[in-house]
Amino acid sequence: SQQGEEDPQALSIQEGENATMNCSYKTSINNLQWYRQNSGRGLVHLILIRSNEREKHSGRLRVTLDTSKKSSSLLITASRAADTASYFCATDARGGADGLTFGKGTHLIIQP
Amino acid sequence: DVKVTQSSRYLVKRTGEKVFLECVQDMDHENMFWYRQDPGLGLRLIYFSYDVKMKEKGDIPEGYSVSREKKERFSLILESASTNQTSMYLCASSLSGEITDTQYFGPGTRLTVL
Numbered sequence: 642s643q644q645g646e647e648d649p650q651a652l653s654i655q656e657g658e659n660a661t662m663n664c665s666y667k668t669s670i671n672n673l674q675w676y677r678q679n680s681g682r683g684l685v686h687l688i689l690i691r692s693n694e695r696e697k698h699s700g701r702l703r704v705t706l707d708t709s710k711k712s713s714s715l716l717i718t719a720s721r722a723a724d725t726a727s728y729f730c731a732t733d734a735r736g737g738a739d740g741l742t743f744g745k746g747t748h749l750i751i752q753p
Numbered sequence: 754d755v756k757v758t759q760s761s762r763y764l765v766k767r768t769g770e771k772v773f774l775e776c777v778q779d780m781d782h783e784n785m786f787w788y789r790q791d792p793g794l795g796l797r798l799i800y801f802s803y804d805v806k807m808k809e810k811g812d813i814p815e816g817y818s819v820s821r822e823k824k825e826r827f828s829l830i831l832e833s834a835s836t837n838q839t840s841m842y843l844c845a846s847s848l849s850g851e852i853t854d855t856q857y858f859g860p861g862t863r864l865t866v867l
Contacts, residue, residue: 683858740786745795
C-alpha cells in the first residue's frame with residue numbers, strides 16, 4: 642500500500658510564483674525524500690530530510706517535516722518553466738536498505 | 754555522477770513471450786530495485802536486491818522474477834508476458850545504509866505487451 646500521499650494531485654501556477662506540495666504518511670519513518678520526474682523519464686532525487694529535522698533548504702527548494710502530523714511539504718520558490726514535472730515524496734517505512742515507498746505524485750505545471 | 758542505465762527505452766512484446774529488462778549501475782551500489790509505474794497508481798516495488806544473488810519480493814512480485822549475478826547488474830524477467838504488464842519499468846540503485854538511502858534511477862523502459 643502507498644505510504645506517502647501527495648496533495649494536490651495537480652497544480653498549475655504562473656512562472657515566478659511559489660509552488661507548494663504536501664505529503665502525508667502513515668507510519669514512523671527515519672527519513673523522507675522528495676523526487677522529481679520529468680515526463681517519460683526516471684526520477685531524480687531532490688532532497689532528503691531526516692526525522693529529527695524540521696526544515697531543510699536546497700537552492701530554491703524548501704522542505705519541512707512535521708512528524709507529529711506525519712506530513713511534509715515541498716516549496717519551490719520563484720518557479721520556472723523547467724520546474725514543470727511530477728514530484729513524489731518517498732518514505733523509508735520499510736527500513737533503510739529495503740526500498741522506499743512512493744506516493745502517487747503531484748503534477749506541477751508552470752505556465753510561462 | 755551515478756549512472757543507472759536500462760537496456761531499452763521502449764519495448765514491444767507479444768503475450769506469452771519471455772522478456773528480459775536489464776539494469777546496470779556504475780557506482781558499486783549494494784542495493785538495486787525494480788519498480789513499475791502506472792497512471793493513478795504511482796510507483797510500486799516489484800523486487801529488490803541487497804547483494805549479489807540475493808533478492809527480496811516487493812509489493813507486486815507476481816508474474817516477475819529477477820536475477821543478480823553481478824553487483825552492477827539487476828535483471829527483471831517476465832516469464833510469460835501478459836497485457837496487464839504493459840507499463841513503465843524503472844530501475845534504481847542505492848548505497849547500503851539506514852539513513853543515506855537516496856535512490857538513483859535509470860531513464861525507464863516503457864514496455865508494451867500486445
